[in-house]
Amino acid sequence: MPSTKTAALRSPLTGLARPDTQARQAPGAGAPALNEPRSSAPEAAARPILRMHNVSKSFQALPVLKDLNLQIAEGEFLTLLGPSGCGKSTSLNIVAGLLAPDTGTVCLRGIIANDLPPQRRRLGMVFQSWALFPHMSVADNIAYGLRMAGTGDKTTLRRRVGEMLDLVRLPGTETKFPSQLSGGMQQRVALARALVTEPDLLLLDEPLSNLDAALRKEMQVELKRIHERLGVTTLLVTHSQEEALVMSDRIAVMRGGRIERIDTPMNVYADPRTSFVCTFVGDANVLTARVEALSAGEAKLAIGPLSLVAPAAPWWREGGEAVIALRPESLAIAAAGSQPGGADAAEAGRWSAKVTDRIFKGSSITYELSAGDAQIHLLALPQPDGRVFRRGEAAEIVVPKASVIALNAPEETEAGT
């Protein structure tokens, strides 16, 4: 959900030199020029900070972005998530003005910004290699953007640097040099340097991928905290589904230069629509079934010899194919021959199965089972009675109705707009 928090640290600071006389008004945008002050009026919250419209880009005649459409509301934290090479960094570099799109428009605060140079777009940027200036102190690194813009006297700069170091929890490190800091600390300084100019939009390209796993988790929480505190509109690029799920208001899942699904993390996870999105944002058993019967909003499905009665998806047809996903944590394992409990009406099916593997993970156990012609894996929490299933043991897979995710929905219109 887009946040409309006010910026706690947004003093009436001067900010970067404001664009722009070159900027052209987006058709029908009715938005103020980029050099107008920020507005806290309700319509400002509804106005997108960034709008990419039908943006395409090819390298050596190879299309990398294909009619990409994306909007980010003020205060929103949006993540572009996708596999390596799907065009995430290309998209971000186009927003930053480091690359020009072949076709399409990039609007910043309602103004077409295709011809604006990067330094006039009022952006903050943090990239994978955080590239602090090695010969400059932490304070000079952070104050760099303000100095370049010629804003603020010495006292103001010192105060702003102090505020930023407090924000990223590195107080007192002003005189240190980057080489004296750990990777995580350097990344915090890079963040402070990007935020000090109070950008309209913060661009983050895999900013945590150079950090070890523990630090990455810590920085995820830190980034989210900073976003909540400042309310700065943020566009993050990552190929880590965990990062995207933890931090974002919305996630845009990219594949082959297009956005395949865009929604809140919970909606993308619960209703991914395509098998690609489903398995990219989490783990799943993806199965192809035959629709044997449809009635009263329910479908009788057959997956080989296994049957299932699940809520029908609008695009399923009797006699046709249905592709479904079952997330491992939404399935349960039960003793062979056990009867459904009181909540049986909520069961889509129960399949006789055989445990083929068991992986103990401390807080959970993953079971691999064969049922009919299918291999299913599910995640079970330790049972209060300490019961565990052994390899080779007969068991039942319990499929709750709510666990059946219908995939291969017909294409959405205009993702992101």
Ligand SMILES: Nc1ncnc2c1ncn2[C@@H]1O[C@H](COP(=O)(O)OP(=O)(O)OP(=O)(O)O)[C@@H](O)[C@H]1O
């Ligand atoms: N300057 C360039 N010249 C030629 N090809 C490029 C250039 N930049 C990117 N590409 C190609 O465009 C495609 C998309 O690249 P991009 O860097 O946007 O991917 P990405 O989604 O950010 O991937 P990663 O997760 O690996 O960073 C890739 O196939 C890449 O090789």
Ligand SMILES: [Mg+2]
């Ligand atoms: Mg990239």
